[in-house]
Amino acid sequence: MKVFKTIHQLREHLSPLRSQTKIGLVPTMGALHQGHISLVEESKKKSQFTVASIFVNPTQFNNPEDLKKYPKTLESDLAKLSEAGCDIAFVPDDSEIYPRKPEIKIDLGPITTELEGKFRPGHFNGVGLVVSKLFHIVQPDLAFFGQKDLQQFYVIKKLVTELNFPVELHMVTTQREANGLAMSSRNMRLSADEIKEASMLYKALKISQNMLLAQSDIKEVKAQVQELFSQSERLELEYFEVIDTSSFKPLLKVKDSRKTAMCIAAEIGSVRLIDNLLLNS
Incomplete structure (x- = not known):
């Protein structure tokens, strides 16, 4: 090289x-x-x-x-x-x-x-x-x-x-750690305990994906994600949105599952993490 x-x-x-x-x-x-x-x-x-x-x-x-x-x-x-x-x-x-x-x-x-x-x-x-x-x-x-x-x-x-x-x-496609955490250069700044706790981002995405595929209302999905993060002492949810990939504007209702994604950002310590899943992935 x-x-x-x-x-x-x-x-x-x-x-x-x-x-x-x-x-x-x-x-x-x-x-x-x-x-x-x-x-x-x-x-x-x-x-x-x-x-x-x-x-x-x-x-x-x-x-x-x-x-x-x-x-x-x-x-x-x-x-x-x-x-x-x-x-x-x-x-x-x-x-x-x-x-x-x-x-x-x-x-x-x-x-x-x-x-x-x-x-x-x-x-x-x-x-x-x-x-x-x-x-x-x-x-x-x-x-x-x-x-x-x-x-x-x-x-x-x-x-x-x-x-x-x-x-x-x-x-x-996103590469992930064994616990689902998206691989990121910022992960180098996390402790072993923080890496373990940060797996909640992926957990939230999977829960939201399953709920949306089961026709749950987006408001219900967002409330479920908020509830999940409220149980963590260190993770602070910055945003969770269900979006249209053509505009990245938040959706109130899924119209086209092929153009829908769940996007999330959270902070743990001083490290900011982001992740996403395509609804049809």
Whole structure:
């Protein structure tokens, strides 16, 4: 596996490959786990050449303390990518991606103000900006993102449509710990007891999925989730919503189960966790 730190080096290496090779991109912020590796594995199935980026993007953090605490494990990340058969790791520093403070804003409309956008103002502007840059830099044929960040995937899908990026997007199923907790880089900051308790997010999603499939009213489902979290001393529920994936607006009634998902966010200690399930999964 080759490792490049500059845009020029990366482009120079990829240029002769473009006409004969399908290039897959796996954008990450490092602190890699099996969820990230599953994206690399999916890229290797669908493309001939895989590029993984490792860049902790400062513009998508609305909380400076969260950015400061984000785990950085570059050495082990590179070892995991190499073992997974990744072809290139692109590991730029901040000044390579943002030579000066960015002034451009990418507003992708109402979908960016729901759920995560409501609780993390400006987050999706930063996501849209860095993903646009990575698409321009790498010029991939395919790009792979995890379902755990469901809203992010749909925001990027809109970005690709609105800006006519010639990129085929793939969403890869969430990888989970044995207790159901969605794999996340933030899990590194949890104690063993907190990891055990955080499994309640997945439990709540499964309960809500079963209730909705049994035709329960959404109000009843939300009340059940609230009741479940009220039993925890450490987990604080931030939101639980049943949403339409085309807009991410909360639903009062399920209209199309193929476009319905349950999304949840909660905090334990100082760590914020998110998760989701598609109703028909």
